[in-house]
Amino acid sequence: MKSENVRAEVQHLKSEMAALEELLRVYEQSAVDQSGRVEAAMAQVREHAEALRAIVLGTATVSGVDFFRSLVAHLATVLQTRYAFIGVLHETDPGRVRTLAVWAGNAFADNFEYDLRGTPCANVVDKTLCVYERGVQRQFPEDALLARLRAESYGGVPLTGRDGRPLGLLVVLHDQPLRNGERVRQMLTIFGARAAVELERNRALEELRRSEARYRALVENTYDLICEVSSDARFRYVSPNYLDVLGYTSRDLVGRNIFELVHPQDLAAVLAEFQKDKGTATFRYLHKNGEWRWIEGTGKWFLAANGERMAVVISRCITARKRAEEALRLSEERYRTLVEQASDGIFVSDSSGRYLDVNSRGCEMLGYTREELLHLTVRDLIPADDLVSDPLRLEAVSSVQVEIKRRRLRRKDGSLMYTEFSAKRLPDGRIQAIVRDISDRLRLEEQVREAAKMEAVGRLAGGVAHDFNNLLTVINGHSELLRRQMGPQDPLRRHAEEIRKAGERAATLTQQLLTFSRRQAVEPRIVDLNAVVTESTRMLRRLLGEDILLTTRLATSPALIMADVGQLEQVIVNLAVNAREAMPHGGTLAIESITHVSENSGPVAHLVVRDNGPGMDRDTSARIFEPFFTTKEVGKGPGLGLAMVYGIVTQCGGTITVDSVPGEGTTFTIELPMATAGQLGTAPPADQRLRGTRGExxxxxxxxxxxxxxxxxxxxxxxxxxxxxxxxxxxxxxxxxxxxxxxxxxxxxxxxxxxxxxxxxxxxxxxxxxxxxxxxxxxxxxxxxxxxxxxxxxxxxxxxxxxxxxxxxxxxxxxxxxxxxxx
Known part of the structure; x- marks a missing residue:
């Protein structure tokens, strides 16, 4: 195959030579008609033809890397350029070129990778023959390669495949202006086409080698028994697993007649199948230890590359299945168990979408029994508005191409579940779908996005906090010192009070910014969540008013966590005030602490704040923790309350979720890790009463x-x-x-x-x-x-x-x- 390609390419080049000789004859005739220019024209044509002949002869008998090396060497020599190289586009980055052969001066140089941006090669790759006879560095000042080679001139031609796809480029460079730009163009055009053919041929050979390697790897590592058999029924090749299962070595079998090891009672059936173009047989085969093994095999005849008729036989040892039908029943049960224990829901429906089968996980995800699901269709579980925006097209489900898509499904209790699924049409026309609940994953992704937004605002908050806090230290401190020096009846005292209050509000706002961005300086210690809830509710009863019924329910055991008490109280107060503002006409607010062991997080404490207010829609709930997002009127708040809550909870290593349905109220659930044994052992002592100064x-x-x-x-x-x-x-x-x-x-x-x-x-x-x-x-x-x-x-x-x-x-x-x- 390789020699035939080379002969064809040589013939192609000879045709080009003939065309050039005809061109020479025309040039000679033209030169005769122009007095005084005959010798110059003929010399130029002969020089061009000799140059082409030198390159053709230098590359005609080589291929692959040798061809590319010979091409750049001869091309640089004939065109009298200092450098020449051929390169291919990078496999993963089309903006880079990887060279295959480089000629520099009078010897080959190491291959390199080359960034196309800002270079003449970028124009070449865009399917344009480019020749810059002088001043190429001035036109491409950002090209470091041109500067390093001190290139004055440049010529390049794109290498494209037969389908027009860019493959690479062929380039010559010189540290002097080009002597004959038209000649460079002609040479690059001719040998660029030849180089492109060689590139495609090399790629095809490489793909063939890869394919053969994949086939060999598949055969060598498959559990099936694979062998190749000649037309006279002798083993030519036996796979490793074939040898392992039957106990032989390759030397034992290769060249041996395959029928020698077939059980006499099965020989006639095997011989009959052997005569068919594609045959299948179940028979007993002799193990090396003398035992008979049941084999089920399929063979197919094919013509090898050398024209010999060969058969490939793929077999499987089915001894266990033949020994007992019970083994087959157990195998089916194992398969059913695998489906039933799968972490994803597996659904089978007919072509109209009516469910025919479903595994336990599918029932668990949707809240239905198997019998209930078998009375439903796929459309019954998809929200109506989703069917409008993304219609269900069961007829488009393919038996070959499997795509992963997303849909919302409605559970039996009415709640929505976000899923990721793949569907495939089975040979009998049924549709099998594998469905995964990704609701938790989407929530985590949303938390990551929220954290990124808060991180951005937090960087801004942290940057200005220092200057604000210095100024507020002076404002608040001096206003307090000034207030102390004024009597209760001093007319200026109220001004000092207002300054102090405004400073405290500014300080609170700064701390809120730092809190939701998790940059506030805090002093975490071991606290009992029950005690914090109890202490906070005393203040909340005065804060919420008489029209809000406040109830609490505490965990039965201490909920010891590592947190800043002040921050934790801020969380409870902010959530409570948020609930009060959502219930202007009164309502019920419940605060609950719970301790339990989470499967993923270990011992955790939950703080649940629940109200029976108007609730929120899905869009509002999705943005509720964003900084500066508020549903209040302008001037009623900066929108940092819940963002601060989110920041505090995250800073404590916890998570917060919101569950709200319009008309049914809102529930905030905070999960915080319980204090570890090591943290409990390092709890700080209680504060001591401070004594007066001693002039230190x-x-x-x-x-x-x-x-x-x-x-x-x-x-x-x-x-x-x-x-x-x-x-x-x-x-x-x-x-x-x-x-x-x-x-x-x-x-x-x-x-x-x-x-x-x-x-x-x-x-x-x-x-x-x-x-x-x-x-x-x-x-x-x-x-x-x-x-x-x-x-x-x-x-x-x-x-x-x-x-x-x-x-x-x-x-x-x-x-x-x-x-x-x-x-």
């Missing part, structure tokens, strides 16, 4: 002047001695110059030049009894990045009130904890 010295480090002034005034007002510093280096100098004891370092976390933790390490090296209190307006992410939570030191989140600052400072000074755990 505090080193205050804060790079924001207005915050530093406020904190200094608050601390000096409490009776502390304060050393001020604007940054880390300044603080080191103040600490070194101060001879007395420094009892507490109060420092910002993120500062230019030196972080708060780095400062604490350096100051603490010379003052081992130093207590450290970090403060920051940054998000929890920044605090974690600077290692504050792992340091074991105190932390105060901005904005903070003077009282909170006083309590935290006093707590650390009284606790007397030494610096520890700092790297």
């Amino acid at each position: 010295t505090i080193l205050l480090v804060e790079d924001e002047p207005i915050v530093r002034r406020f904190v200094r005034e608050a601390l000096t007002g409490l009776g502390y001695q304060v050393l001020e510093a604007a940054n880390g280096p300044d603080a080191l100098q103040r600490a070194a110059a101060y001879a007395g004891p420094i009892h507490l370092l109060l420092t910002d976390v993120v500062m230019p030049g030196m972080s708060g933790r780095q400062l604490a390490e350096q100051v603490g090296a010379s003052r081992p009894d130093l207590r450290v209190l970090f403060m920051s307006g940054h998000s929890d992410e920044a605090i974690l990045r600077h290692g504050i939570k792992e340091s074991g030191q105190g932390f105060l989140q901005k904005p903070f009130a003077p009282d909170a600052l006083a309590r935290k400072v006093r707590e650390l000074l009284d606790a007397g904890t030494r610096r520890s755990g700092m790297a």
Whole structure:
């Protein structure tokens, strides 16, 4: 086959040579008619013909890689270019070319891959012959290959298959202008076609090799017994499983007559089937150990490549089936068990869609009994509006092509189930569908999308939180100090109160932004969900009003979880307030805590908040946790309440789902992991009562002047001695110059030049009894990045009130904890 192709290609090239010789004759005749140009024209034509002849002779007797290498070498030599290469489009990225042969200077070079974007090769691949006789680098300044080769000129021709599909390209490059651009075009056109043929031939050979390898792998690894038999009934090939089942070696069987091992009583039937073009027989065959094995085989005759008549026989050992019908019954039962235990629903219907059979999982998914389903059709389970938008076309179900599609199905209880299914027409015309419930998967995908949106908004929130919190620390702190200095009857006191309230609202909004984006600095500890629900309901009874009936139901055992108490209370309050606003004319609100062991998550606690309000439609429920999404009137709220709830729950490692039907109320279900044994063993001790100040010295480090002034005034007002510093280096100098004891370092976390933790390490090296209190307006992410939570030191989140600052400072000074755990 290979030699015939080569001969055909050589004949094709000879035809082209004949055409060129005719062209030569015409050129010669034309040259005679032009006085003074005869010799030049004939020399040019002869040179062209000689060049073509050199390339033809250099490539006519080779193929494959050798052909490509010979082609680029001869092409570069004849066209007097420094470089030539042939490349094919990358298998997975059509924007790249992989070279098969490269000629550089006077030798072959290593193959490489080449990005087509911004190169002349991109134009070539678009089925255009391109020749740039000079200045190619100026036209393609982004082409790194042209620059590396210092190319001045370029010529390329696309290589296309017979179907017009682009395969690759043939390129020549030179570091000087091309001498004869028309000659380059002609040569590239002629040998581009030849190279394309060779590329297609190589691809066909490669596909043949792959096909043979697949066939060999299939035969070598199949459980069937496969052999090839000659026309005189002798084994030519025996598969490994054939040998394993019958106990022979290949040497035992190859060349042996196949009928020698057939049971005498079955020989006549086998001989009769052997004479047919395609025969099937069931017979006994002799095992090497002397036992008879039942074999069921099918053989078919075919002509081999050399013209010999051969048969391929595919057999199966059915000894077990023949020994006992009971084994067959058990096998059928095993198959039925497999179908019944499948995790997907398996349905069989007739061509009109009426169900004929269904497995247990299918019944379980839809809530019907098998008998009930057999009285229904496929259309009975599909919502009417879905049938309008996506009509059911059972007649289009194929017996060959199986597509995976999605549909909603209505369960017996009326609820909708999202499914993914594949349907196939069976040989008898029935339709078999395999149905998978993907409702949970779609919910998870939606949660991932929601998390991505919250992550984006959270990055924005975390970025501005620091500046907001610094400003709010000053606003809230000074308004509180100002309010304390005013008497109850001072006419300006109400202005200070309004400033403080506005600052607190701004601080709450900032914390909500950080909370739903999971960037708020929190202090999780072991808490009993039952206790949090009990404590929250005391406040909720006053908050909800008398027209809302509030009921609670607590888990029978402690629901110990790891969470921030303040955040958990925010979740309950937000959900309760959301329910109250949905029931302006009164209603019932139930809060319930449940503990159980989840199959997937282990021990978990559930917090369920249920109301009997108007409920929500599906579109509203799908967006309920989006930040800034609200159904309230403009000015009634920023739409962060439920987004904050989502953020808190996610930050605690839990999940939240909403179940709502218009007219039937809404239920929020929060699942939180129960505290582990290790967490229970590290629960912090209860807070100690704080004592008054004793004139201790505090080193205050804060790079924001207005915050530093406020904190200094608050601390000096409490009776502390304060050393001020604007940054880390300044603080080191103040600490070194101060001879007395420094009892507490109060420092910002993120500062230019030196972080708060780095400062604490350096100051603490010379003052081992130093207590450290970090403060920051940054998000929890920044605090974690600077290692504050792992340091074991105190932390105060901005904005903070003077009282909170006083309590935290006093707590650390009284606790007397030494610096520890700092790297």
